[in-house]
Amino acid sequence: MSHDRxxxxxxxxxxxxxxxxxxxxxxKLLGEMDNVAPWARLEALTEPRYPKSGKxxxxxxxxxxxxxTCFLQQWYTLADEALDDTLYDSQAMHEFVGxxxxxxxxxxxxxxxKFRRLLEQHDLTAAMLAEVNAHLTAEHGLLLRxxxxxxxxxxxxxxxxxxxxxxxxxxxxxxxxxxRWHFGMKAHIGVDAESGLAHTVKGTAADINAxxxxxxxxxxxxxxxxxxxxxxxxxxxxxxxxxIEWHIAMRPGRRRALDKTKSVDALVDEIERLKASVRAKVxxxxxxxxxxFGHVKVRYRRLKRNTARWSGAxxxxxxxxxxxxxxxxxxxxxxxxxxxxxxxxxACPRRxxx
Numbered sequence: 530m531s532h533d534r535x536x537x538x539x540x541x542x543x544x545x546x547x548x549x550x551x552x553x554x555x556x557k558l559l560g561e562m563d564n565v566a567p568w569a570r571l572e573a574l575t576e577p578r579y580p581k582s583g584k585x586x587x588x589x590x591x592x593x594x595x596x597x598t599c600f601l602q603q604w605y606t607l608a609d610e611a612l613d614d615t616l617y618d619s620q621a622m623h624e625f626v627g628x629x630x631x632x633x634x635x636x637x638x639x640x641x642x643k644f645r646r647l648l649e650q651h652d653l654t655a656a657m658l659a660e661v662n663a664h665l666t667a668e669h670g671l672l673l674r675x676x677x678x679x680x681x682x683x684x685x686x687x688x689x690x691x692x693x694x695x696x697x698x699x700x701x702x703x704x705x706x707x708x709r710w711h712f713g714m715k716a717h718i719g720v721d722a723e724s725g726l727a728h729t730v731k732g733t734a735a736d737i738n739a740x741x742x743x744x745x746x747x748x749x750x751x752x753x754x755x756x757x758x759x760x761x762x763x764x765x766x767x768x769x770x771x772x773i774e775w776h777i778a779m780r781p782g783r784r785r786a787l788d789k790t791k792s793v794d795a796l797v798d799e800i801e802r803l804k805a806s807v808r809a810k811v812x813x814x815x816x817x818x819x820x821x822f823g824h825v826k827v828r829y830r831r832l833k834r835n836t837a838r839w840s841g842a843x844x845x846x847x848x849x850x851x852x853x854x855x856x857x858x859x860x861x862x863x864x865x866x867x868x869x870x871x872x873x874x875x876a877c878p879r880r881x882x883x
Contacts, residue, residue: 559625562600567664571596571657578651590636595644597626598636602645603838606823609638654837655730662728675752676722679760680811681739682819684835686713686827700832704735711735714832716839718814719746722755725810732836744768755807776804 552560572592579595582588601622602612616623616635628635636644648654686701703712715737719729729746743763747754747770755776756763764775779801787794818824818839827835 553621555619556621558604559621562604563625565665566600567660567668568593568596570660570664574656574660575648575653578647578653590640594626594628595636595640598641599644599648601625602641604822606828608828609641612641613638649834649837652837658727658730662726665726675750676755676807677728677747677751677753678720678722678755678808678811679717679739679743679746680720680757680808680815681715681717681742682815683711683735684713684716684827684839685711685825688712698827698830700734700830701827702734702736713827714835715739716836717742717746718811719748720811720814722751722753722807722810725813727814730836730839732832732839734832740766744770747773755804757808776807778804778808 575592575596579592580589598612598616601607601616602609605612605615607615613635616626616628617630623630623635626635683704683706686698688697688703690696697712701713703710704715705711713735715733715735717731717733717739718727720727728748731742731745733742738759740760740763743754743756743760744766745768749770751773753774753776754763756778758778758780760775760777761780763769763777764773779797784798784801787798789795789798824839828838829835
């Protein structure tokens with residue numbers, strides 16, 4: 530734990546809590562996050578833009594504690610008021626932040642809101658992602674190899690107009706994926722092909738084709754890029770780098786048409802299988818952020834705020850180890866959702882792209 534967040538006094542409740550024989554999963558997760566996060570780097574990045582204490586009014590809460598509370602909000606998908614209550618309820622959480630409830634108060638919802646807006650105003654979430662990657666590269670030996678896997682996922686947004694303005698979010702649009710329509714935004718990420726390190730995050734409306742952002746998700750030092758069949762023509766776009774070789778998956782229909790009894794077709798199918806095994810790296814961040822952290826839907830209006838939220842959640846601080854996917858459960862969920870949502874959304878005309 531950062532020395533700035535250690536509680537100055539140890540209460541009887543803390544001693545009793547520390548003496549218990551079993552650690553909860555929340556304690557284990559917070560302990561691993563605390564060990565891997567580069568607190569000194571993040572505090573140095575935020576401190577110059579954080580308000581200083583004045584002669585009047587309540588003194589500001591320290592940067593280390595505000596960073597911890599902000600990260601807890603992202604990891605557990607909590608609203609400002611809910612996080613305030615949870616910090617009072619959870620011993621593991623308020624000890625992670627370094628607050629002694631007998632002598633101090635937790636940051637209230639207004640303070641959390643102002644701090645989050647400070648991060649958005651100065652684009653600090655993207656800078657934090659870069660600092661975490663630099664820390665993992667220098668301290669843990671996770672180097673960015675000359676290969677990047679690129680992919681995108683749709684984040685749902687409310688399509689209802691039953692609000693104060695009587696309108697949907699003007700920066701969110703609908704897009705068709707397969708036979709289903711989705712309304713919201715797209716999160717585009719670039720992941721290192723060997724380590725699975727997420728190094729770039731971009732946010733757009735859902736109707737923007739993924740190939741448009743393909744070249745913007747590269748860190749600039751790779752020689753190979755791996756993408757699925759939806760990125761046809763990525764290497765021929767105006768912003769493409771001629772030195773990068775794009776490994777684009779074959780369209781599913783063409784692959785199904787291969788005759789595996791023929792040696793040439795069998796070889797092509799094996800190449801596609803190897804390319805798919807490399808692209809699987811990009812699904813792990815999506816699984817952790819959307820399923821474990823609960824970022825399946827947007828929380829705020831406007832793209833910038835939600836992109837900042839994804840940049841914060843995609844920081845590579847999840848416990849290092851195998852990630853288990855559950856295709857059987859996902860198929861059941863998709864089948865249930867398809868029965869409940871069979872019609873595309875109406876009254877949302879597709880915009881004309883420039």
